[in-house]
Amino acid sequence: MPKRGKKYQDSMKSIDKLKLYDLEEAVEAMLTTAKANFDETVEAHVKLGVDSRHADQQVRGAVVLPHGTGKTVRVLVFAKGDKAKEAEEAGADYVGEAELADKIQKENWFEFDVVIATPDMMGVVGRLGRVLGPKGLMPNPKSGTVTFDVAKAIQEIKAGKVEYRLDKTNIIHVPVGKKSFGTQKLVDNIKAIMDAIVKAKPAAAKGKYLKSVTIASTMGPGIKLNTTKLMD
Structure with missing residues (x-):
């Protein structure tokens, strides 16, 4: 395990690893831990209860984020x-x-x-x-x-369309904006991507669909969300 820098270690102290955060609270906590001296990208990591080896359990698609990604796309x-x-x-x-x-x-x-x-x-x-x-x-x-x-x-x-797709470990990694967006824009973007992923649930998926959702900035620690509220 590589040694983490002092900023990261300080950030970890302010995050409760055992807690499942509500979305707005998670974004606010994540913003306080994004301490790099550049505009960090914020990503969502969504672990799904599907098996990507089966064609009928694939999850992929695209969604236009309400506030874009903050990145110029070529x-x-x-x-x-x-x-x-x-x-x-x-x-x-x-x-x-x-x-x-x-x-x-x-x-x-x-x-x-x-x-x-x-x-x-x-x-x-x-x-x-x-x-x-x-x-x-x-x-x-x-x-x-x-x-x-x-x-x-x-x-x-x-305008900020992002593609999402499962990797081999059944996790979707997707950018949801930049640190400079602030809480509300990031919350809106995360809701948009989560709505799309929930709607894309394959009929063949059994059991719990949203296993875990974590958000993190480029250099910051991951913060776990309360998935039951995201399904509402």
């Missing part, structure tokens, strides 16, 4: 013709076809955060599965990143 769009023009006009950072796929493959170029593709470009994009997949960048219809409505997809992403 969008790459694979499109051609009128759709390429539409993407440029909607504010995409990069638009192209096979030449962009070659740049990613040959130059290991990753100066982007989200990839959108029109369905007719998936033949080109499919070849990038091995490099985009592990980074969580592969376009997917479920998250709205494979679509002919590229303008809407770009606008939502720039």
Whole structure:
């Protein structure tokens, strides 16, 4: 276990590890522990009572956070013709076809955060599965990143759309804003993401769905939430 810094150890003293905090109280406690000298990102870590090895228990989707993420998102769009023009006009950072796929493959170029593709470009994009997949960048219809409505997809992403998906340990890790947002904006964003995850509960899921929900800033300790109240 790496030795934690003095700020982290001080923060831990103010957090009751055994307590399940109400959402607003948890956010306020977390903000007092975010002591780094930069605007820390706040993340939610949601452990679900599902088994990600089964296709019918997958949980993934996307939601536009009411107050955005506080991060400037660089969008790459694979499109051609009128759709390429539409993407440029909607504010995409990069638009192209096979030449962009070659740049990613040959130059290991990753100066982007989200990839959108029109369905007719998936033949080109499919070849990038091995490099985009592990980074969580592969376009997917479920998250709205494979679509002919590229303008809407770009606008939502720039407005603060976040994708959520289970990892192999059945946990969703998702950014919910920045320390500078303050309590109310973070509470609103966390409620939006939790509502989406609760609604995405697979029919095949048995037993308790929300096993645990923890919020933490980049450098701060995790604070556990009272999940029964989040399900109301």
